[in-house]
Amino acid sequence: MTDTQQNNYQADDQIIEQTRHHMANETSQSLSIATTIDEMHAQFSHLYKLSRDQPINDWATRAEQLDNLELMLSERQDSLAQAISADFGYRSESETQFAELFPSFTGISHARKYGKKWMKPRRASISALYMPAHNEIQPQPLGVVGIMVPWNYPLFLAVGPIIDALTAGNRVMVKMSEAAPKFAQSFAEAVARYFxxxxxxxxLGEVDIAQEFSKLPFDHLLYTGSTAVGKKVMAAAxxxxxxxxxxxGGKSPVIVLNGANLESAVNRVMMGKTLNAGQTCIAPDYVLVQRKEHEAFIRLAKEWMDKHYPNIADNPDYSRIINNQQFKRVKGYLDQLPGEDVHLLTDAEPNIDTRLMPPIIVSEPNDDSEVMQNEIFAPVLPLxxxxxxxxxxxxxxxxxxPLALYVFGDDQNEIEQVRSHTVSxxxxxxxxxxxxxxHDLPFGGVGHSGTGAYHGQAGFERLSHMKPIFVQNxxxxxxxxxxxxGGFFKKAMGIMLK
Structure with missing residues (x-):
């Protein structure tokens, strides 16, 4: 950034701060109005021009944005959790703290600790044939990053990509899910006050706005959601x-190895399947288990539910299905199955009025059944x-x-066999x-479960241009x-081509 650009940026900061105070005084009702297509295009054009005129190449500005994000979450965490719960009909505040707020705060802390190091130019190796020249890689901001957020973890799956985008020096546009409107409104109001x-x-807006959003010429577009919609997003981009x-997403399997500690496996699988009532893209979708362990698995699952979710219909730790459409979809899967193959793990029945879907195990469903053809996204677990x-x-x-694969057991040879013979x-x-x-692991899918990975340094690099630079001596x-x-050239080529 030149001195002139820096001075202009500082001057703009005064205007920005005035705008922020003005927006902080706006009512939340004004923010609940859907963004029009014209407004969205104007927002994008504004950010795009700024990204070209004032690229964010300094760490101080990036760190300030991370501080703003942390302050927003710290001061608004209760209202954001309440908005999520309202959208779900009920979601445990403890689950929101554990699965959304905690990883968001630790993600900010991780980026703030390492981001300055990540953005520095780094030396790359060079062949001895080209020495004494040297190679460098210089991370640069892409410009404007678009983020499309799903409804199941609307806070973490908005904040996580925002962390990576801001750490990489980008400006950000976020399309919230229309299926979680109360949270979308609450999040939009918070962002307007802190950024x-x-x-x-x-x-904000319905499907038509999402479709237009995915057509904008972003420098990078990150979408989280279903495979079917992901294909449409890629086509629009x-x-x-x-x-x-x-x-x-897709169907993330569990393999329980022969001789595994079944009680331990059931403990972890049921935790993953009941979190957010199974509405997690990496929830265990089905379990591959040996026939001899079938009845014991069901018995242990029932015991686990009695211990961890007693009186599930009134249990404050158990969440609901997001809406009637999703509830009917899952109930439809179950209605197609023989009754003797459906095992309730509690005394409660599925209830559309409260959108309570208690955990259920399905015994050996046919491969062509919908419960095996589709991602379940609910607390229904086929064995x-x-x-x-x-x-x-x-x-x-x-x-x-699959997006995720889980294996349980102690036989290291068999674990290695799963590691080396599967791709997930x-x-x-x-x-x-x-x-x-x-945060030190990249997160992403492969094939139908996704393309590209982010989180931590992987996310920083995904949302940066890693510019190669050759410096001649x-x-x-x-x-x-x-x-x-002439002769020297031919001799040199003769040596190098051997």
Missing amino acids: SQDMVCVV APNLTPVTLEL VHYDTLEDAIDYVNARPR GGLCINEVILHVVQ KLNGMNLLLPPY
Whole structure:
């Protein structure tokens, strides 16, 4: 940034601060109005121009935005959690703290600790043939990043990408999910109070706005949601050659190895399947277990529910299905199955009036049943039998590559067999879900479960241009290789081409 640009930026800061105070006095009602297409295009044009005129190349500005984000979450965490709960009909505040607020705060802390280091130019190795020149890689902001947020974890799946985008020096536009309107409104109001619209702005609206949002010529577009919609987002981005990161879903399997501690496996699988009532893209979708363990698995699951979610219909720790449409979809899956294959793990029945979907195990469903064809996204857990580990691996590999794969057991040879003979977005050994909150691990899918990865340094690099730079030394021999090509050139080529 030149001195003139820096002075202009500081002058703009005064205007930005005045605007922020003005927006802080606006009513939340004004923010609940959907963004129009014209307004959205104007917001994008404003951010795009700023990204070209005033690229954010200094760490101080980036760190300030992370501080603003942390302050926003700290001061608004209660109201944001209440808005999420209102959208779900009820969601445990403890779950929001554990699964959304905590990883958001630790993500900010991680970025603030390492971001300054990540943005520095770094040396790259160079062949001895080109010395004494040297190579560098210089991370640069892409410009304007678009983020499309799903409804199931609307806070963490907005804040996580925002952290990476801001750390990389980008400006951000966020399209909130229309399926979680109360949270969308609350989040938009919070962003307007804590950020200048020169840095972060929120877009509200229905599917038509989302469709237009995905057509904007962002420098990068990150979408989290279903595979079906992900295909549409990629198609909409293609005419602009907008690079995309797609965090999708699919069916994340569990393999319980022969001889595994079944009680421990059930404990972790049920935790992952009941969190947010199973509405998690990396929730265990089905379990591959040996036939001899089938009845014990169901018994242990019932005991686990009695211990962790007693009186589930009134239990304040258990969440609801987001809306009637999703509830009816899952209930439809169950209604197609033989009654003797459906095992309730509690005394409660599915209740559309309260959108309570209690955990249910399904025994050995047919492969062509909807519960096995579609991502369940609810606390319904199919048990699928296998005879040999090779059979289990073949079963996983015959299907689209999952976003997550979970394996339980102590036999290191068999664990290694699963590691080396399967491909998945992520892998957990004797655990579920927790890989998503490891800021030193990239998170993303592969194939139908997504493209690209982010979180931590991987997210910083995903949302940066990692510019290669070749620096020639004043003393070099390149002139010796210029035409007319004589004897020296031929000798040199003869050596290098051997």
